[in-house]
Amino acid sequence: MxxxxxxxxxxxxxxxxxxxxxxxxxxxxxxxxxxxxxxxxxxxxxxxxxxxxxxxxxxxxxxxxxxxxxxxxxxxxxxxxxxxxxxxxxxxxxxxxxxxxxxxxxxxxxxxxxxxxxxxxxxxxxxxxxxxxxxxxxxxxxxxxxxxxxxxxxxSKADQRKPWKELFFHKDFNTPLSIKEAGPYADVLHMVRLAPSASNKQPWRILKSHKTYDFYNVNMPTPSNKKQKFMMSFNDMGIAKAHFDYVANEKGLKGQWLKKDDIKDESFTYVGSWEWHNEVEDTH
CATH class of the missing domain: 3.40.109.10 (NADH Oxidase)
Known part of the structure; x- marks a missing residue:
């Protein structure tokens, strides 16, 4: 785009x-x-x-x-x-x-x-x-x-957004990611936080690990009606990824989307990861 x-x-x-x-x-x-x-x-x-x-x-x-x-x-x-x-x-x-x-x-x-x-x-x-x-x-x-x-x-709760500390984490889901730890990606994540979602539920959770930002979907029940079975929370994940991608590109933050094959979590569904390629010091 x-x-x-x-x-x-x-x-x-x-x-x-x-x-x-x-x-x-x-x-x-x-x-x-x-x-x-x-x-x-x-x-x-x-x-x-x-x-x-x-x-x-x-x-x-x-x-x-x-x-x-x-x-x-x-x-x-x-x-x-x-x-x-x-x-x-x-x-x-x-x-x-x-x-x-x-x-x-x-x-x-x-x-x-x-x-x-x-x-x-x-x-x-x-x-x-x-x-x-x-x-x-x-x-x-x-x-x-x-x-x-x-x-x-x-x-629709259109003017409400979850606080940063409930959406972005570092190493595990018990440790919120600080803005300082986000470094050059802080503004990118701020724009992810503004992304629209169904009923403004913001189902995305992003976990920073070494060299990647891992995207997870909060597990929610899907509609039983097959005509409405389209998975809205995963649709919302795509919206969040778009915001991340567009703003990262705007700021010259190079990277690629990939999927890790060793991630499992009962509370979340792993969707994918952004691996950054910039020469940015990361000591965390």
Whole structure:
């Protein structure tokens, strides 16, 4: 993903927007977004952009509190991978890149797990037999935050984030990572802390060990309904990885993603590790 603005600045200004004005998204911006959607499609998922007028009182997916939206980004996944956490992580990484690019263009968005409760909208997406919509985001121009918007932000805990000491650790999960120990990665982790997540649960935990930052997902039950079985907490892990990756790259912190094969923990699911390549002294 190529940004023309600092990813850190984009992350800082991104907000979930649930109330939209009647101003339409310009064709030029739609063209940019369609190119981004095409570039970020994966082997098992793709994205679409549709114009659909959300009628008054019509619910949208799992979380229905959206008003005034008329353009939507659609995330589509192969049905066979609905319970595959690696696919969910990869999907979340890609979708967050889309969200941040829209933010850079001055457009509001809002992550919504689920699908349209409208046959007309679903016809526009033209799903294949082996595909299912797993994520939707309105895209457009947000209005002023009024009573409705304030209420939905409060219900979703959109303005709350867990403290640093509950998310980032050093050597073991009993020892919080200090900002000093994070060194050049402190700002990177600050931007991970700002990442959006379903119901703002922030399921990621990051453990610094020698030369790596190891990403773990807090084990949470998955929905029993197969139609909603897409693994949201692992989708959130992909969002966190995207923030880490974009900001590390912005700051010139070179490294690579890898998976260790000797990590097991009953409370967490290991997702992957960032191994840094910089000549940075690490005595911890």
């Amino acid at each position: 190529i940004f023309n603005t600092s990813p850190t600045d984009i992350i800082k200004i991104r907000r979930s927007v649930r109330t939209y004005t009647k101003k339409a998204v310009e064709q030029e911006k739609k063209g940019i977004m369609r190119e981004v959607l095409d570039n970020l499609r994966g082997q098992y998922f793709r994205f679409d952009l549709i114009d659909f007028q959300l009628e008054e009182g019509m619910k949208l997916g799992t979380y229905g509190m959206i008003k005034g939206a008329s353009t939507f980004i659609i995330g589509i996944l192969n049905k066979e991978l609905m319970d595959d956490y690696d696919a969910a992580v990869e999907f979340g990484y890609a979708f967050e890149g889309i969200i941040l690019k829209a933010t850079e263009l001055g457009l509001g968005t809002c992550w919504l797990g689920g699908t349209f409760n409208s046959k007309d909208a679903m016809k526009m997406i033209a799903l294949k037999d082996n595909e299912q919509v797993v994520m939707v985001s309105p895209i457009g121009y947000g209005g002023n935050i009024r009573g409705f918007e304030k209420l939905t932000r409060k219900l």
